[in-house]
Amino acid sequence: MIMRLMNDRTRKPIADVVEVADTREARRRGLLGREGLEENAALMLVPCSAVHTAFMRFPIDLVFLDGDGCAVHTKSRVQPWRVSLALRARAVIELPAGRLDACRVEIGDRLYLAPPAR
Numbered sequence: 001m002i003m004r005l006m007n008d009r010t011r012k013p014i015a016d017v018v019e020v021a022d023t024r025e026a027r028r029r030g031l032l033g034r035e036g037l038e039e040n041a042a043l044m045l046v047p048c049s050a051v052h053t054a055f056m057r058f059p060i061d062l063v064f065l066d067g068d069g070c071a072v073h074t075k076s077r078v079q080p081w082r083v084s085l086a087l088r089a090r091a092v093i094e095l096p097a098g099r100l101d102a103c104r105v106e107i108g109d110r111l112y113l114a115p116p117a118r
Contacts, residue, residue, distance in 0.1 A: 002017055002116050003018045003113040003114065003115065003116070004016050004017075004018065004113065004114050004115070004116055004117065005018045005042050005044070005093065005111060005112075005113060005114075006112055006113070006114045007103065007105060007109050007110075007111055008109065008110040008111070008112060009106070009109045009110070010103070010104060010109075012103065013117075014042065014093075014095070014099065014103045014111065015041055015042035015093075015095065015099070016040040016041075016116065016117075017038065017040055017042070018042045018043075018093075018113060019041070019042070019043050019044070020044045020046060020113075021043060021044065021046070022046045027045050027046075027048060030043065030051070030094070031043055031056060031094060032055055032056065034057070034058075035057060036057070036058045036096070037058075037060070037094070037095065037096040039096055039099070041095075041096070042093050042094060042095050042099075043093070044091060044092070044093050044094075044113075045091060045092045045093075045094070046090070046091040047090055047091065048090075048092045049064070049085055049086060049087060049088075049090065050084065050085035050086075050089075050092075051083070051084055051085075051092050052082070052083045052084075053078055053079065053080045053081060053082050054080070054081055056080045056081075057080065058080070058097070059077045059079050059080070060077075060078050060095060060096065060097055061074070061075065061076050061077065061094070061095040061096065061097055061098065061099050061100040062078055062084055062092055062093070062094060062095070063092070063093040063095070063100065063105060063111065064085075064088075064091075064092050065090060065091040065092070065093065066088050066089060066090055068110065069091075069110050069111055070108055070110050070111075071106065071108060071109045071111060072086050072088045072089055072107065073086035073088075073089065073107070074100055074105060076097070076098070076100050076101060077097045077098065
């Protein structure tokens with residue numbers, strides 16, 4: 001099912017097409033082998049508190065969420081061959097580089113999945 005990623009504070013979408021990686025295999029595969037992410041796409045890794053960008057071909061933005069869906073850490077424009085983590089995180093959202101700034105995501109924002117707009 002296609003879901004949207006919404007910001008409760010701004011009431012605006014961050015991504016219109018969200019893929020959820022909630023199995024060990026899907027989390028391990030992540031964005032590896034892809035050429036990039038569409039501007040309105042995201043990958044949500046659950047459960048997850050750390051990611052690497054080894055072997056990736058493009059930079060990404062990251063949002064680390066706690067168990068309530070609140071942003072506890074963000075990283076913009078993470079280049080390939082880096083590691084990022086947030087010990088309090090229960091999920092990580094990977095977005096196209098620059099999306100965090102464009103959507104004004106801030107620490108403490110509550111993000112949630114919603115059905116697609118009609």
